[in-house]
Amino acid sequence: MLGALTVHTVLVTSDGGMDNAIVVDAARTWLAGGSPYDDRHFLYFPSAVVAAAPQALLPRPVLDVAVPVAVVAALALGWACALRLHRVPLRSRLAALGLLGLAAGFAPFGQLVRLGNWTVTAVLALPLCLLLASRGRWVAAGAVIGVAVALKPLLAPMALLFLFARRWRALAVLVLVPAAASVTAALFLPDPTGFLTRTLPFLVRGDDAFLRLYEASPAAVLPRLGVPEALAVLLGLLAAAAGVVCAYLRWRGPGPTPLRLAETSAALMLSAFLVSRPSYNHYLLVVLPPLLAGLPYAGAVARRPWFWLALVPQLPG
Structure with missing residues (x-):
C-alpha cells in the first residue's frame, strides 16, 4: 500500500508535490539572489529556506522520487514513535493494521504524501517528542519540537505542554532553537524581516482566495454557511480557549503518563x-x-465511539 502510494506520487507530481515545490522554489529564489517572501504563499520561517536549499540543488528527477519516499518514511517513523510511546511492540497487529488503516482509510495521509507538505515534520516530531518526554528526557523533547518549529511553526502550541509540566529548561530550548535558527538564516536573506513584514500580516488577514478554498478552520468554514465572519472568528476563539482548558485538566488528570501526554498534546494542537x-x-x-x-489503554480516547465518528469525514472518496 505504501509502495503503491509512493510510486503513484512520483508519477503524478513534480518537485515532490505542490506544497513542497513552494518551499523549494523559495530556496531557489534565495540562491538566485531574490527574496523567498516575494511569494506570499511561502509561509515559513527563514530557517526553512536554508533547510530547503539542498533540495533546490538536486536534479528535478531525483527530487521527484526522493521527496515522496522521504515523506512516507517519516510518516511510518512517526507511527513507530507513537507505538513506542505507549510501549506497543513494533511487530504487533496494532502496528501493522494501524499503519495500513492510516494509509488506506484516512484521506489526509495520502494527501500529505501527494502534496509533499512539510506538515510531515510535525507528524514525526510530535510522537518523538512525547516518547522522549515519557522517558524523562524533556530537554531532548524540547529540542525536537524546536527543530520542527524551525522547519514549520505548526507545533508551536506544544510550548504549553512544557508550561503545564513546568519543564523550564526544556521550554527554553524549544523557544531558543527555532529563534536562533531563524535569526541566523534571516541574516543571509536579502529581505531579513520578510517574515515579519509580509508573511505575518498575510496570515493575520487570512484573506487569500486560493488558500480559503482549502481551509478548515471555523473562521473559514462557518461564513460559507452564512455565519457572519466576526462571529465565526469569535466562536473559533472560544472553542480554542475551551480546548486549552480541557488540555490542562487532562494533564492534571489520572492515567498513565504516555496517555496523558498524547491526549493533552492532541487537545492543545486541535485547539x-x-x-x-x-x-x-x-x-x-x-x-x-x-x-x-x-488503544491498549482501557480509558483511552481512541476507545470511545465519538473518536471514530469524528474521523468519518476523513474517509477516502
Whole structure:
C-alpha cells in the first residue's frame, strides 16, 4: 500500500508535490539572489529556506522520487514513535493494521504524501517528542519540537505542554532553537524581516482566495454557511480557549503518563487548529497517531465511539 502510494506520487507530481515545490522554489529564489517572501504563499520561517536549499540543488528527477519516499518514511517513523510511546511492540497487529488503516482509510495521509507538505515534520516530531518526554528526557523533547518549529511553526502550541509540566529548561530550548535558527538564516536573506513584514500580516488577514478554498478552520468554514465572519472568528476563539482548558485538566488528570501526554498534546494542537490561519484537514494527521496507538489503554480516547465518528469525514472518496 505504501509502495503503491509512493510510486503513484512520483508519477503524478513534480518537485515532490505542490506544497513542497513552494518551499523549494523559495530556496531557489534565495540562491538566485531574490527574496523567498516575494511569494506570499511561502509561509515559513527563514530557517526553512536554508533547510530547503539542498533540495533546490538536486536534479528535478531525483527530487521527484526522493521527496515522496522521504515523506512516507517519516510518516511510518512517526507511527513507530507513537507505538513506542505507549510501549506497543513494533511487530504487533496494532502496528501493522494501524499503519495500513492510516494509509488506506484516512484521506489526509495520502494527501500529505501527494502534496509533499512539510506538515510531515510535525507528524514525526510530535510522537518523538512525547516518547522522549515519557522517558524523562524533556530537554531532548524540547529540542525536537524546536527543530520542527524551525522547519514549520505548526507545533508551536506544544510550548504549553512544557508550561503545564513546568519543564523550564526544556521550554527554553524549544523557544531558543527555532529563534536562533531563524535569526541566523534571516541574516543571509536579502529581505531579513520578510517574515515579519509580509508573511505575518498575510496570515493575520487570512484573506487569500486560493488558500480559503482549502481551509478548515471555523473562521473559514462557518461564513460559507452564512455565519457572519466576526462571529465565526469569535466562536473559533472560544472553542480554542475551551480546548486549552480541557488540555490542562487532562494533564492534571489520572492515567498513565504516555496517555496523558498524547491526549493533552492532541487537545492543545486541535485547539490551535481551530484558530490558525490557514488550517487544513491534513493537520489532523499530526495528532491521530499518538491517540490511535493508545488503544491498549482501557480509558483511552481512541476507545470511545465519538473518536471514530469524528474521523468519518476523513474517509477516502
